[in-house]
Amino acid sequence: DAKTTQPPSMDCAEGRAANLPCNHSTISGNEYVYWYRQIHSQGPQYIIHGLKNNETNEMASLIITEDRKSSTLILPHATLRDTAVYYCIVRGGFAGKLIFGQGTELSVKP
Amino acid sequence: KAGVTQTPRYLIKTRGQQVTLSCSPISGHRSVSWYQQTPGQGLQFLFEYFSETQRNKGNFPGRFSGRQFSNSRSEMNVSTLELGDSALYLCASRYGINTDTQYFGPGTRLTVL
Numbered sequence: 010d011a012k013t014t015q016p017p018s019m020d021c022a023e024g025r026a027a028n029l030p031c032n033h034s035t036i037s038g039n040e041y042v043y044w045y046r047q048i049h050s051q052g053p054q055y056i057i058h059g060l061k062n063n064e065t066n067e068m069a070s071l072i073i074t075e076d077r078k079s080s081t082l083i084l085p086h087a088t089l090r091d092t093a094v095y096y097c098i099v100r101g102g103f104a105g106k107l108i109f110g111q112g113t114e115l116s117v118k119p
Numbered sequence: 120k121a122g123v124t125q126t127p128r129y130l131i132k133t134r135g136q137q138v139t140l141s142c143s144p145i146s147g148h149r150s151v152s153w154y155q156q157t158p159g160q161g162l163q164f165l166f167e168y169f170s171e172t173q174r175n176k177g178n179f180p181g182r183f184s185g186r187q188f189s190n191s192r193s194e195m196n197v198s199t200l201e202l203g204d205s206a207l208y209l210c211a212s213r214y215g216i217n218t219d220t221q222y223f224g225p226g227t228r229l230t231v232l
Contacts, residue, residue, distance in 0.1 A: 043220070052123070052209050052223035053162070096162075105152045105167035105213065106175055107221060 013097045018114040021091075027084040029113050031097030034078045040101035042073060044082045046093040047112070053096065056082065087117045120146055123212050123224030131230045137198040140227045144191050144212030150174075151193040152221060153185060156207040168193055169216045197229075205231045 014032040021027040033042065041060050045053040057064055057071045059080075064071045070083040084091055096112040124143045132138050144151050152175075153165040164177040168187035185195040191212075197204055207228050211221040 045223075050207065050226075050228070052211075052225045055220055055222055058220065105150055105169075105211075105216065105221065106164040106177065107152075107154075107162075107211075108164070109154075109162035111161060 012108075013099055013110050015095075015097050015110060015113045017111060018116070020116050020118060021084075021087045023089060023117055023119050024086055027087040027091065027115060027117070029082040029084075029095050029097075029115065030079065031082070032079045033097070033099045036077050036099050037101065040099050042071065042077075042080050043098040043100055043107070044069070044071065045096045045098065045107075045109075046091075047096070048090075048093045053109075054093075056095075087115075089117050089119065091115065092117045123210055123222055125208075125210050125224040125227050127227060128225065129228045129230075131232060132200050133232050134200055134202060136200050137196060138200060138229060139194050139196045140208055140210075140229075142193045142195075142210030142212075142224060144193070144210075145222055148212035148214050148222075149191050150213045150216050150219075151187055151191065152211045152213075153193070153195050154209040154211065154223075155179070156209060156226070157203075157205070162209070165195065167216075174216060200231045202231050205229060 043058040044056040047053045073080045094112040150169040152167040167175040187193045207226045209226045211223045213219040
């Protein structure tokens with residue numbers, strides 16, 4: 010599975026959009042980009058995933074560059090409850106193994 | 120639909136003891152994976168079970184084992200506990216063994232004294 014690089018921390022003002030970047034320059038054609046978040050000491054929560062096209066659901070949007078070497082998770086109107094560690098994971102094939110990096114600690118401030 | 124459930128939520132053991140943790144997947148999910156999370160190593164994959172068979176295994180010593188029952192519920196066992204086994208143990212389930220999304224439970228917090 011491809012390795013991902015994320016900034017260790019980011020701040021965002023409440024009500025503003027939070028844009029969390031992820032680099033995955035070694036991603037291969039059949040690998041998906043997944044995003045999870047973990048609020049302190051809880052289990053990781055699935056947010057969204059995609060292969061090539063941009064994706065949107067009720068929680069967030071995922072923008073994947075055309076060369077697929079990077080992606081951005083967008084939380085359109087961040088709230089204090091969005092404060093968490095956000096993990097970008099690249100996964101392909103049939104393996105159930107998710108490789109978590111250090112993630113980005115997002116702090117949403119009033 | 121109910122989410123992944125894990126029992127117990129908190130556990131305190133002493134060195135040398137063994138422990139068994141339980142995970143009930145989302146209804147209809149047949150695959151269960153286990154992860155260990157520590158402050159130093161982060162989230163690490165332990166193993167995955169599907170149809171009562173271990174399908175994938177992480178880089179952990181043989182003291183860590185698991186099994187899955189015919190109703191897809193899973194248990195993991197850690198024998199001869201060490202202080203370094205103190206961690207949050209997370210279970211995740213998914214429908215099958217293709218690219219399905221994994222959904223995590225709340226975890227079991229194990230403290231080894």
